[in-house]
Amino acid sequence: MRKDVRILLVGEPKVGKTSLIMSLVSEEFPDVVPYRAEEITIPADVTPERVPTHIVDYSEAEQTDEQLDQEISKANVICIVYSVNNKKSIEKVTSHWIPLINERTDKDSRVPLILVGNKSDLVEHSSMETILPIMNQHTEIETCVECSAKNLKNISELFYYAQKAVLHPTGPLYCPEQKEMKPACIRALMRIFKVSDLDNDGILNDNELNFFQRTCFNTPLAPQALEDVKNVVRKNMTDGVCDNGLTLKGFLFLHTLFIQRGRHETTWTVLRRFGYDDDLELHQDYLFPLLKIPPDCTTELNHNAYLFLQSVFDKYDKDRDCALSPEELKDLFDVFPYMPWGPDVNNTVCTNEQGWITYQGYMSQWTLTTYLDVQRCLEYLGYLGYSIITEQESQAASITVTRDKKVDLQKKQTQRCVFRCNIFGASGSGKTGFLQSFLGRNLMHQRTIKEEHKSYYAINTIYVYGQEKYLLLHEVFSDFDVLSDAELSCDVVCLLYDISNPGSFEYCTKVFKQYFMDSKIPCLMIAAKSDLPEARQQYAASPMEFCRQHRIPPPQAFTCNTAATPSKDIFVKLATMAVYPHARLRCMCSCNRCTFCLCQNLLNSELLQTVKSKLYTVVFSRHMSQADVKSSAFWLRASMGATLFAVLGFAMYRVVIRPR
Numbered sequence: 001m002r003k004d005v006r007i008l009l010v011g012e013p014k015v016g017k018t019s020l021i022m023s024l025v026s027e028e029f030p031d032v033v034p035y036r037a038e039e040i041t042i043p044a045d046v047t048p049e050r051v052p053t054h055i056v057d058y059s060e061a062e063q064t065d066e067q068l069d070q071e072i073s074k075a076n077v078i079c080i081v082y083s084v085n086n087k088k089s090i091e092k093v094t095s096h097w098i099p100l101i102n103e104r105t106d107k108d109s110r111v112p113l114i115l116v117g118n119k120s121d122l123v124e125h126s127s128m129e130t131i132l133p134i135m136n137q138h139t140e141i142e143t144c145v146e147c148s149a150k151n152l153k154n155i156s157e158l159f160y161y162a163q164k165a166v167l168h169p170t171g172p173l174y175c176p177e178q179k180e181m182k183p184a185c186i187r188a189l190m191r192i193f194k195v196s197d198l199d200n201d202g203i204l205n206d207n208e209l210n211f212f213q214r215t216c217f218n219t220p221l222a223p224q225a226l227e228d229v230k231n232v233v234r235k236n237m238t239d240g241v242c243d244n245g246l247t248l249k250g251f252l253f254l255h256t257l258f259i260q261r262g263r264h265e266t267t268w269t270v271l272r273r274f275g276y277d278d279d280l281e282l283h284q285d286y287l288f289p290l291l292k293i294p295p296d297c298t299t300e301l302n303h304n305a306y307l308f309l310q311s312v313f314d315k316y317d318k319d320r321d322c323a324l325s326p327e328e329l330k331d332l333f334d335v336f337p338y339m340p341w342g343p344d345v346n347n348t349v350c351t352n353e354q355g356w357i358t359y360q361g362y363m364s365q366w367t368l369t370t371y372l373d374v375q376r377c378l379e380y381l382g383y384l385g386y387s388i389i390t391e392q393e394s395q396a397a398s399i400t401v402t403r404d405k406k407v408d409l410q411k412k413q414t415q416r417c418v419f420r421c422n423i424f425g426a427s428g429s430g431k432t433g434f435l436q437s438f439l440g441r442n443l444m445h446q447r448t449i450k451e452e453h454k455s456y457y458a459i460n461t462i463y464v465y466g467q468e469k470y471l472l473l474h475e476v477f478s479d480f481d482v483l484s485d486a487e488l489s490c491d492v493v494c495l496l497y498d499i500s501n502p503g504s505f506e507y508c509t510k511v512f513k514q515y516f517m518d519s520k521i522p523c524l525m526i527a528a529k530s531d532l533p534e535a536r537q538q539y540a541a542s543p544m545e546f547c548r549q550h551r552i553p554p555p556q557a558f559t560c561n562t563a564a565t566p567s568k569d570i571f572v573k574l575a576t577m578a579v580y581p582h583a584r585l586r587c588m589c590s591c592n593r594c595t596f597c598l599c600q601n602l603l604n605s606e607l608l609q610t611v612k613s614k615l616y617t618v619v620f621s622r623h624m625s626q627a628d629v630k631s632s633a634f635w636l637r638a639s640m641g642a643t644l645f646a647v648l649g650f651a652m653y654r655v656v657i658r659p660r
């Protein structure tokens with residue numbers, strides 16, 4: 001809504017423009033007036049809509065055509081004044097004033113016009129017969145009014161209409177010829193109905209109506225008023241009220257009624273509360289509230305946002321099978337102007353046997369959007385009416401901006417819940433297979449995925465030391481020239497090669513040397529397709545040697561060519577490395593230097609005793625100094641902290657390497 005209103009009065013000389021203004025201000029008819037009144041500003045608190053209002057006079061005797069043009073382009077609403085006892089001044093409305101104004105304003109942003117018939121005290125008859133056809137012909141005419149500056153009739157009304165024409169224009173809402181609401185208005189009200197229909201049964205019951213009323217007008221409806229509203233609808237249509245609640249049809253009828261009775265400010269209040277601007281588009285400020293994200297920080301949904309999204313899921317999972325069928329999904333996104341999730345989403349998150357997005361998959365996808373494109377997430381939550389339903393200031397209240405990653409590293413702890421793993425590998429090395437196994441899909445299943453529905457992301461939850469985290473895998477396109485910052489900044493790097501393809505390891509070594517050798521991001525080498533016979537890699541060092549030279553954990557065998565669902569162990573390892581990148585694991589036997597590592601959590605527990613007795617080892621880190629390496633006579637490598645759990649029952653990877 002506009003923050004102020006500028007009303008311009010135009011018309012033939014001597015029709016009484018200046019007198020109208022003076023009468024409004026002094027509440028009495030001035031006998032003598034100047035040609036042109038000074039511009040006056042009425043302060044917000046004395047106007048009915050509480051918006052400062054400027055009133056501007058025009059006089060041909062004092063102003064040039066250029067000055068008039070300027071005033072026309074500055075005006076928000078123009079009153080064309082004629083005198084009811086002066087035929088010529090009426091003719092001039094259509095022959096001169098309307099065309100002049102239309103020429104000076106562009107078609108899309110036409111200013112509303114008000115036809116003002118002054119000096120009604122001088123005649124018995126009304127000019128409406130002449131005026132109504134003009135009004136029907138020119139849709140930009142918002143309203144017409146007859147008044148008298150002399151006996152102060154309809155003066156304040158005139159200015160109120162003018163103000164209202166700017167603040168609550170009927171143009172976008174209603175088509176007077178068809179006597180019905182315009183499609184854009186109906187669409188907006190349908191969305192509002194759907195958002196307000198909290199249980200998605202197609203009816204606004206008393207609770208939902210009261211919530212709606214409270215959100216829009218800040219007061220609940222009295223029980224009697226609620227009944228009255230329903231009775232009005234009942235009287236006018238058969239299916240407007242159902243099970244003692246308002247149907248969509250009834251809801252739309254009510255608004256048509258408001259508008260037809262000239263109470264369109266009611267409909268505007270509702271529309272604005274739900275984020276619409278004067279063109280009935282969702283306002284940019286509504287969809288994209290300000291949210292500052294400093295560099296090296298990531299974005300996650302907070303607890304309340306997950307609760308809200310859960311309620312949305314429950315609302316649309318009508319058959320309660322914990323998955324959204326295509327129809328249910330379509331129903332959910334009905335409040336969006338477009339379908340936000342394409343078929344690739346089904347290959348980014350977990351689905352059920354039918355290939356439908358499960359509850360877990362649904363939450364994962366929201367988490368992904370929040371992480372990768374928080375603006376989009378804000379937009380989506382806006383369509384769902386997040387701020388209205390949760391009674392928050394804006395969607396920004398749903399987002400946690402995490403602490404700077406550098407601080408996390410320094411303090412050696414993190415509150416984050418979402419971690420990103422970028423996967424590099426030569427073309428055909430099995431990256432997609434790796435991503436899909438994270439969603440529990442083996443090779444057989446993966447073959448059913450259409451190329452055009454493929455996703456370069458996979459996200460799922462994983463437990464890291466008993467805490468649920470989201471791990472986001474991203475397949476980096478193998479033919480890159482330069483890597484974007486997003487592809488370089490992640491929490492853990494996966495270098496993946498195909499053990500059966502002798503040329504595929506070299507690619508990993510190149511990527512590693514070029515981008516990650518000197519970075520602090522932990523790296524893990526994946527020996528993919530481990531079900532196939534191993535070929536000797538065409539590279540100076542074997543993968544094992546390469547890893548040792550560069551102090552990264554040894555290659556991890558992986559295959560998704562299994563009958564059952566692929567194992568999750570590798571993803572637990574990755575997630576652990578991502579969550580605890582600082583875990584410069586040292587000696588776990590008796591050196592007491594394990595100040596940072598995960599075993600700190602376990603120090604006092606029996607678990608550690610078990611670990612100690614079973615594994616007198618140095619868990620390897622590539623941040624470890626040469627001295628550390630040499631001093632250990634016998635050491636065993638495993639992928640960082642994951643080892644701890646690996647020993648305690650998980651499958652474990654161990655290599656014993658002779659000291660050099």
Ligand SMILES: Nc1nc2c(ncn2[C@@H]2O[C@H](COP(=O)(O)OP(=O)(O)OP(=O)(O)O)[C@@H](O)[C@H]2O)c(=O)[nH]1
Pocket residue numbers: 011012013014015016017018019020030031033034035036058059060061118119120121122147148149150151
């Ligand atoms: N009877 C009657 N006379 C009016 C009314 N309004 C204005 N007049 C008279 O009409 C004459 C013209 O009024 P103005 O207010 O100067 O008209 P204007 O439209 O401002 O004229 P310009 O500034 O020359 O364009 C004056 O003599 C007013 O007293 C009215 O409502 N009734």
Ligand SMILES: [Ca+2]
Pocket residue numbers: 197198199200201202203204205208
């Ligand atoms: Ca309902």
Ligand SMILES: [Ca+2]
Pocket residue numbers: 316317318319320321322323324325328
């Ligand atoms: Ca379902």
Ligand SMILES: [Mg+2]
Pocket residue numbers: 017018019034035036037057058059
């Ligand atoms: Mg004047």
Ligand SMILES: [Mg+2]
Pocket residue numbers: 428430431432433475
């Ligand atoms: Mg691929």
